[in-house]
Amino acid sequence: MMQMTFARALNSGLRRSLDNDPKVILMGEDIGTLGGVFRVTDGLQKDFGKHRVVDTPLAESGIVGTAVGLAYRGYRPVVEIQFDGFVYPAFDQIVSQVAKMHYRSRGTVKMPITIRIPFGGGIGSPEHHSESPEAYFAHTAGLRVVTPASPQDAHTMIQQAIACDDPVVFFEPKRRYHDKGEVDETLDPNSAPPMGQARVVTDGSDVTLVAYGPLVKTARDAATAAADEGVSVEVIDLRSLAPVDFATVEASVRKTGRLVVTHEAGQSGGLGAEVAASITERCFYHLEAAPVRITGFDVPYPYSKVEMHHLPNLDRILDGVDRALGRPNSLSGLEG
Amino acid sequence: MVQLITPAGERVSHPEYDPWVKDVSDEQLCSLYEDLVVIRRIDKEATALQRQGELGLWPPLLGQEASQVGSVRALRDDDFIFPSYRENGVAYCRGVDVKDILRVWRGAASGGWDPYKFNLAIPQIVIGAQTLHATGYAMGIQNDGADSAAIVYFGDGATSEGDVSEAMVFAASYQVPLVFFCQNNHWAISEPVRVQSHTQLVERGTGFGIPSMRIDGNDVLAVMAATRVALDRARRGGGPTFIEAVTYRMGPHTTADDPTRYRDPNELEDWAAKDPIGRVHALLDRKGLFTEEFETSVRTKADAVARDLRAGCVGMPDPEPLDVFKHVYSTPNSWLDRQQDHYSRYLASFGDPEAAEQEEGAR
Ligand SMILES: Cc1ncc(C[n+]2csc(CCOP(=O)(O)OP(=O)(O)O)c2C)c(N)n1
Numbered sequence: 001m002m003q004m005t006f007a008r009a010l011n012s013g014l015r016r017s018l019d020n021d022p023k024v025i026l027m028g029e030d031i032g033t034l035g036g037v038f039r040v041t042d043g044l045q046k047d048f049g050k051h052r053v054v055d056t057p058l059a060e061s062g063i064v065g066t067a068v069g070l071a072y073r074g075y076r077p078v079v080e081i082q083f084d085g086f087v088y089p090a091f092d093q094i095v096s097q098v099a100k101m102h103y104r105s106r107g108t109v110k111m112p113i114t115i116r117i118p119f120g121g122g123i124g125s126p127e128h129h130s131e132s133p134e135a136y137f138a139h140t141a142g143l144r145v146v147t148p149a150s151p152q153d154a155h156t157m158i159q160q161a162i163a164c165d166d167p168v169v170f171f172e173p174k175r176r177y178h179d180k181g182e183v184d185e186t187l188d189p190n191s192a193p194p195m196g197q198a199r200v201v202t203d204g205s206d207v208t209l210v211a212y213g214p215l216v217k218t219a220r221d222a223a224t225a226a227a228d229e230g231v232s233v234e235v236i237d238l239r240s241l242a243p244v245d246f247a248t249v250e251a252s253v254r255k256t257g258r259l260v261v262t263h264e265a266g267q268s269g270g271l272g273a274e275v276a277a278s279i280t281e282r283c284f285y286h287l288e289a290a291p292v293r294i295t296g297f298d299v300p301y302p303y304s305k306v307e308m309h310h311l312p313n314l315d316r317i318l319d320g321v322d323r324a325l326g327r328p329n330s331l332s333g334l335e336g
Numbered sequence: 337m338v339q340l341i342t343p344a345g346e347r348v349s350h351p352e353y354d355p356w357v358k359d360v361s362d363e364q365l366c367s368l369y370e371d372l373v374v375i376r377r378i379d380k381e382a383t384a385l386q387r388q389g390e391l392g393l394w395p396p397l398l399g400q401e402a403s404q405v406g407s408v409r410a411l412r413d414d415d416f417i418f419p420s421y422r423e424n425g426v427a428y429c430r431g432v433d434v435k436d437i438l439r440v441w442r443g444a445a446s447g448g449w450d451p452y453k454f455n456l457a458i459p460q461i462v463i464g465a466q467t468l469h470a471t472g473y474a475m476g477i478q479n480d481g482a483d484s485a486a487i488v489y490f491g492d493g494a495t496s497e498g499d500v501s502e503a504m505v506f507a508a509s510y511q512v513p514l515v516f517f518c519q520n521n522h523w524a525i526s527e528p529v530r531v532q533s534h535t536q537l538v539e540r541g542t543g544f545g546i547p548s549m550r551i552d553g554n555d556v557l558a559v560m561a562a563t564r565v566a567l568d569r570a571r572r573g574g575g576p577t578f579i580e581a582v583t584y585r586m587g588p589h590t591t592a593d594d595p596t597r598y599r600d601p602n603e604l605e606d607w608a609a610k611d612p613i614g615r616v617h618a619l620l621d622r623k624g625l626f627t628e629e630f631e632t633s634v635r636t637k638a639d640a641v642a643r644d645l646r647a648g649c650v651g652m653p654d655p656e657p658l659d660v661f662k663h664v665y666s667t668p669n670s671w672l673d674r675q676q677d678h679y680s681r682y683l684a685s686f687g688d689p690e691a692a693e694q695e696e697g698a699r
Contacts, residue, residue, distance in 0.1 A: 033598040034526035057496035057532050058463050058524055086462065089498060124392045126421075127446055128461050268671055297675045302660045304392050304443030309657045309679070319682060330685035331678060 001184050007177040009151035010040050012185055013158035014078065018048050021076060024162055027054045027063055028080030028116075037082055038118060038177050060090035067113050068097050076112045078162055083174075084119040085128025085301075091136070098167045099142035114161045118174035119147075120214040120264050122311055124304040131301050132265035134213075137169045138242040138274070145242040146195045147171035149216035151181035153199075153239065159189040168195075171241075173214035196240040198248035204234030207321050208252040210261045210275055212238040215312060219262060222317040233321060241271055249275065250282045257288035258324040262312045267295040294320040337582060338562060339552040343610045345618020347557075356561040362625055368409065368556050369616045370634050372401045375425040376613060377638040378434060379587075381645050382424075382441070386591040390649050392443045395422045399554070399586035402612030403519045404489075405429060406559025407581070410567060411487065413455065416477075418470040418488040421459045422519075426489065430454045434641060435648025444655055464490055464497030467516065471503045474512035474576075485513040485570035487563075493524025495540055496532045504544040504578070511575030515566040516541065518578065519553060521585035526598040541578025553581030554612040584610070657683060 004012070017024045026041060026048075032055035035042030045053035056063050060081060067077035081087045087094070094115065101111045121130030138145045144166050148154040154172070161168040193199065201216060202223045211219035216237045223233035234252050238244060253259050259279055261272040276291035294312045302310050322329035338353055360368075379396050386394040397404065404425035411417070419426055427437050432449050439448035440459060447458035460466040470488035477484055494500055495518060507514050520537055522529050533540070541548030547569065551562045559581055566577035584607035588595050620626040661676040 029524075030526045032526070035597070037525070037592075055527050055531055058493040058527075059496040059498060061498050062496070089462075124443060126393060126440065126443070126461060267675070297660060297679070298669075298672050299660055299664045300446070303440070303446050303655070306655050306657060306660050307443075309660050316682065319685070330682040334681070 001182045003180050004151055004183050005178050005180050006151045006154050006173075007038055007040050009155040009181075009183045010158055010172065011042055011044070012183070013155040014041065014044060015047075016185075017078070017159050017162040018044065018052060021162075023074060024076045024078060025052050025054065025070065026078045026080070027056050027067060029056060029058055029063075029082050031055060031080050036080060038174065040116075040172070040177075041080065060086055060088075061093050064090040064093040064098060064113075064115065068093065068101065068111065071111045071113050072109060076114075076162055078114040078116065081115065081117045083129045084117055084131040084133055087115075087117055087133060094137070094143070094169070095140045099140045102166070103142055110165045111167045112162070112165050113167045114158070114164075114170050115167070116158075116170045116172060118177070119171045120173050120175060121301060121307050122175040122214065124307070127301065127303070130307065132263065132296065134169075134171055134241050135265060135270050138271060142167065143242060144168045144196070144240070145171070146240045147173060147213040148239065149173065149176070149211075149213055149237050151179070151183045152187075155183050155185065156187055156189045156192040157195045157239070160192070160195045163189065164195075171213060175214050176217065179217070196243060196245060198239055198245035199237045200234060200248065200252065201237045202233065202235040204232040204256065206232045206256055207258040207260060207324050208234050208236060208249065208256045209317070209321065210236045210238060210249060210259065212241060212263065212271070214264060215262050218312065218314055219317060222314045222321070225314060226318060226321055231321065231325065238271075238275075244271075244275065244278070246278050246282060249279055253279055253283050254286045257286055259287070259291040260294060260317070260320045260324050261291065262294040262317055262320070264296045264311055266298040267293055268298050270295060289324050289326060292320045292324045337550050337552055338558045339555050340557040340561060341555045341615050341619055343554075343615050345615045345622060347619060353558065353561040353565070356564045357557050360557065360560070362623065365616070365620065366625060366630060368405060369613070369620060370637060371405045371409070371425075371429060372556065372613045372616060373634050374638045374641050375401045375405065375428055377642050378424065378428060378437075378645060381642040382438065383587070383591060385438070385646065385649050386441070391438060391441045391591075393590055393592060394441050395424075395590045396585075396587035397422050397425055399584045399607065399612065400519055400521055401425055402556040403517075403553040403559055403581040403583045406556040407487065407517055407563045407579075410560045410563035412484065414482075414484040415455065415567070416470075416473055416484070416486045417456045418466040418473070418486065419457065419459055420463075420466065420489050420491065420494070421461050422491070423459070423489050427454075427456060430456045432456065433648070434645040435652065438645065438649050439652070442649060442652060444652055464494040464499040464503075466490065467494070467500045467503035468506070470514055471507045471512060474507065474514040474570075475510055478510065478512050483571045485515060485567050487515040487517055489517050489519065491524060492518065492520040492522065492529045492537055493527065493532055494518070495537055501544075504541065504546060504576075507576040508545045511573070513570035513573075514576040515563060515570060516546070516576060516578040517563070518580050520580050520582050523585055523589065523595075523599070525589045525593060536580070538578065538580040541580075546576050546578045547574075548578040548580065550580045550582065553583030554610050554615070556612060556616060583612075
């Protein structure tokens with residue numbers, strides 16, 4: 001076991017995949033000499049060469065579109081989109097080509113492409129650098145969408161994503177890149193929990209709190225704070241956003257009877273709506289209260305001086321927990 | 337490559353381009369010099385403000401002053417500009433209050449000025465997107481039968497983006513009054529220009545049937561002459577022009593970047609010798625125009641602008657919490673109104689709003 005940052009854990013996972021499979025090839029803007037703007041690919045071009053770690057022209061549609069061709073030819077491309085807000089030029093290639101190729105070719109063409117996207121806010125960046133576009137991709141059939149929340153998961157899940165024969169949109173919570181944690185670099189990704197499986201992070205009995213990516217840490221902190229007030233919160237890290245492991249969430253809600261979902265993305269049409277609806281269908285008679293969503297607002301990601309108002313934080317999550325428990329909260333006395 | 341002032345400050349003649357700047361008087365030359373110096377000063381001050389935590393980020397334009405000044409000073413007030421994030425020198429020349437230039441970089445707003453007041457669009461961060469906007473705007477000019485033009489600024493890296501190719505297709509097909517102004521500063525963050533193109537960038541334009549020029553982007557007169565040629569063509573119905581201004585980004589890509597990881601220091605040295613300010617200084621010297629009095633007046637001006645910049649930046653009030661919800665739609669939206677109402681109640685639930693605000697830590 002070793003203490004390492006989230007970014008370093010990804011780097012180590014990428015290195016292992018490059019080592020193990022000569023068909024793995026990394027592509028993206030500034031990922032070579034610079035090692036990526038977050039240094040996730042640091043040193044990889046030096047060790048694996050310019051043909052396996054490729055500095056591409058500034059053309060996102062070009063990056064993903066050529067990855068499609070490489071996959072056709074048996075490669076396993078891992079592409080980096082520099083920031084969440086710059087994936088949109090590639091959106092057409094991702095949703096119309098990457099996602100549908102296997103289906104269109106009646107299973108003959110595999111698209112084992114991993115699309116790495118640093119996502120989310122809280123780092124004081126200008127616009128287009130803090131978005132949470134996961135719902136667009138989770139809504140597209142044919143794509144798997146995952147997001148690790150700990151360095152260990154980053155290390156194993158990136159290897160699992162690369163090994164997966166389906167395309168994977170791999171969201172990296174950028175404000176956690178520098179967080180440290182224990183990582184077992186020798187862990188065999190095949191024996192680790194699969195990337196499609198949710199994980200109970202903190203056991204609890206009063207409320208189920210579902211989070212993913214950057215907010216898992218915030219949710220865990222909220223659970224600790226709630227415990228001080230005698231409220232027992234079970235925190236679930238979703239890990240996979242498409243498909244969602246509803247069974248794990250369902251088992252928890254059957255136990256607690258209450259559900260709070262939190263994400264940075266805006267509320268409407270977000271993952272929270274999907275979780276709330278699906279869990280309501282699955283365990284309506286076990287619910288003691290309506291599911292609660294604590295999310296970003298339905299606004300363009302705001303400029304940095306006010307982003308802290310947009311992002312769910314510990315207090316807003318606790319307020320949501322109070323709502324689910326019917327305890328006094330900021331909306332007490334309000335109907336509808 | 338078109339050049340009218342050598343790095344040593346010699347005025348060289350060019351039969352084709354000389355006529356386009358023959359009206360530039362000594363006085364105007366001095367004023368161009370002042371622009372260059374003031375812009376460099378703005379850049380330096382803003383970089384310092386970022387280092388002091390007053391700005392979230394700053395994209396320096398050190399070395400690119402002549403490309404920006406020469407081109408923007410060739411425009412008329414009714415010509416419309418579509419900039420990227422680096423055209424802060426253009427914004428200054430266009431009359432934008434220096435404090436408003438900083439607004440976006442301080443994180444206090446998404447756009448710092450009214451585009452229609454200056455005929456200057458808000459900065460674009462998505463690489464290349466503005467080239468299509470400029471093309472559409474120029475189509476509008478054409479439809480209106482006006483004789484103004486549009487100009488769009490973008491980098492060498494941007495030429496790889498699909499949007500830029502599509503913009504050139506549209507602009508050439510409809511022969512719109514537009515100047516594609518590419519500042520080839522040799523780097524797209526860490527990627528040298530050869531990653532973007534196997535040929536000289538100027539050939540991009542030619543391939544789309546757009547008349548193209550490759551000019552010394554560190555030479556303020558050459559830039560001005562070329563931009564005037566392009567604008568004249570646009571106004572006379574001759575369609576778009578592509579200008580590759582060959583310049584160099586002497587600083588980091590942004591204040592978050594570390595060029596020592598990818599750039600040979602010798603390269604920087606070579607380009608420092610071609611500095612856009614040094615050569616105008618030398619030219620003015622040769623002409624006997626660089627008097628002590630002139631030097632003092634330029635320095636006084638730069639000092640004053642830097643002072644305004646600093647004062648405007650540190651004195652800028654923070655936005656209000658509920659500003660988050662402003663301007664998402666131009667008409668009320670019930671979903672958002674509900675979220676705003678809930679968030680107001682949440683803030684109020686802390687009692688003292690000031691204290692509540694301080695407690696809001698997103699991390
Ligand atoms: C569509 C898109 N992809 C990636 C980025 C991230 N990014 C910001 S600036 C930059 C380099 C731009 O280089 P260039 O076009 O040469 O302009 P310069 O910054 O050198 O003036 C990149 C990759 C972005 N802003 N937009």
